[in-house]
Amino acid sequence: MLQIAEARFRGTLSSSRKYIKRFTEYVGALLHQGRIVEARHYFIELAELSPYHVNTVRLGYEIAIATFDNDLVVKYDRLLADSSSDISGLMMFRLKYYYSRHNLPACEQTCSEILSASTGKDCLPLVIEVCLEKKSYPVAVKLAGYLKENRLTLSSEGNQRLKNIVIVELLKVWKSK
Structure with a gap:
């Protein structure tokens, strides 16, 4: 999966309309393979190109949770709450965050x-x-x-x-x- 995502991303010109989609898929594949440092590195670049796209926000939330970055969690929680009507997804991210922080009451x-x-x-x-x-x-x-x-x-x-x-x-x- 990672190799396919990387090949598709690297084979797409930055001027292509599919570049952001493939970039997002690549960063997501890195994250899901446990390559969190790499994913965060590439995500910073992705966030500059498409900061408010719902998939970028979700990916940012996942990376923030994985890296225990509380400030980014707050940022992406607000962005996701404001930009999406997907309450289920927002609640899932919140639960993942609280679980990762061992916050049992939350x-x-x-x-x-x-x-x-x-x-x-x-x-x-x-x-x-x-x-x-x-x-x-x-x-x-x-x-x-x-x-x-x-x-x-x-x-x-x-x-x-x-x-x-x-x-x-x-x-x-x-x-x-």
Whole structure:
């Protein structure tokens, strides 16, 4: 994938109308291959050429999260919120950011918003990961309701982990009485 994206990018003249698209694909491929430093280097050039295009903004948000650049996260969060009606994508980026920063209260709040709105389906794998990895009872409750409402199920291992989160919380409540 990376080699194809690079060949297409390098084979496109900068005067071509497809240059920005191929440049974006190349930077995205670098990022997804874990070549974050290279991706950021090329992204700076891309951002100068097409700073407000929605794909550039999304890529900038991903790079900001990957490099833990809080200032850029704020910048691209605002740009994405202002330029796109894709609430699902914005919520997904926010959840990725909070998860990368180990900000459990913000993760729980964002998961709740995702599952309460009709945007949950696209973000569901990340919500499940946050719930199970962080062992979050508030997310587990919302997630269980969402799964039931939408007639979805987790794998047997996922169901067991979800049940364990609830059982631990119930034991805490029982011990406190």
